Amino acid sequence: MANISLADVKTLRERLGTGMVDTKNALVEADGDMEKAVEILRLKGAKGNAKRADRSTSEGLVAAKENGNGTATLIELACETDFVAKGDKFVALADKVLDAVAASGASTVDEALAAPAGSQTVAELIGDEAAILGEKIELRRVALVKGEAFAIYLHKTSKDLPPQVGVVVGYTGSDADTARSIAQHISFADPQYISRDEVPADVVEKEREIVTEISRNEGKPEAALPKIVEGRLGAFFKQVALLDQEYAKDNKLSVSKVLSDAGLTVTGFARFKVGA
Template identity: 55%
Template sequence: MANYTAADIKALRERTGAGMMDVKKALDEANGDAEKAMELIRIKGLKGATKREGRSTAEGLVAAKVIDGTVGVMVEVNCETDFVAKNDKFIALADKVLEVAVSSGAADLDSLLAAEVEGKKLADFVIEEGAVLGEKVIVRRVARVEGKTVDAYLHKTSKDLPAQVGVLFAVDAEGNGAAEAAHDVAVHAAAFAPTYLTRDEVPADTVENERRIAEETARAENKPEAALQKIVEGRLNGFFKEIVLLDQPFAKDPKVSVGKVLEQAGANATGVARFRVGA
């Protein structure tokens, strides 16, 4: 007769996130010893890790934290299925990754994965935890922004899943007005997905290519030569309004730009980061 109870099965499932049959088999093999069963589940998962190396990790979550109102840190942690993405153990793992990102000060992925957690590199820690979950789990990216005021906004695209979109936005001003503007812009960025913060960040070759397309299109439309330059610049401005955050029409009032909203709040943008799971 098995030397464990239904309560033991439930407790071990909660600790590992493993399926019921895997937990029962481990407890059988361990003769009811929960710690040994835990070890067996982990070993079994690690053995299967190499088989999962080529699998797609298009699900997951975004987690973020603001420290002292002036530093924002955000991570994206991926898994294979939405079933695991909403698993408490996976969410706890993502929280641990964020905690390490905050404490280590890592501003790039390599530094974060090399940071130590519980006596091992975070990269190894994540592999082991993924083994228990039975899926390939990766830390995809990390961002860190700083300013006198930083806002972090997380958005759920499905009520059944953790946040799939996250934004950090920083400004060089303080006070309620700056904080409100920073939050509003963070929410805007989550919805409108800008590629760049300012026009200056757009690569010159991208701008020139867009200018060439605008000019060729205008000529194909037989636009007057005298008006050509003005038409091209107008279309180029339209391009910037699509991809540059400060140029985008503000979500709450499309008559003004995001840049104008910040100007009215007496603030300048100092940094932005936007993650969408799998994008």
């Protein structure tokens, strides 16, 4: 039986992030062979992944990068606890996943999971790391944004955690500072579309029905309903359409006005918030 030193246990724990007892037991089982112990720990963790399949993943981080080919990628990598989310190993995993997804040009989670990550796929990489970290980890969302230029804003809701809100804005124009400010605005205001013209007709019609019914129930005169409904639809568009929104840094200005003054056109955007 090999002599298992504390130094060996420490080395393996730092490499994998596993617990003291599990690490020592794996080294004993492997008769001191470091690589065999890694294999044992991964196998043990992989069996645990199946048991964790139904657990919720409400923590994690967002990450983004420009891809250098007229696109930028935004991902949300989720885990079970904030303890894991803020750990170096989880953050490093997110960097690897982001690089692999961006290199593949994936625009959906399925495409991203199938993308190569070294000798593995992204799905296999995540599975291996989940086995080591002892939590369910999943690539929850992926967005591929197109544009001539990009503004990326990653917001920390807590100084102890990695970014929890991420925004990528694709745009044309040269005012990078204003573009970044628009990305910050999106992180706060959470628009769903660039303009009101992009809102699907069925969504608009459903909202029209709702505000019409509300107005009638409030006893508004039937003759006045069309004007009242249009006013309330305008308020709805301010909630969901970026260009209609009041600018977060100066609510006397619309986002449309800010962009126009800066010579910018938003061509696409994506916003993710962890767990939302």
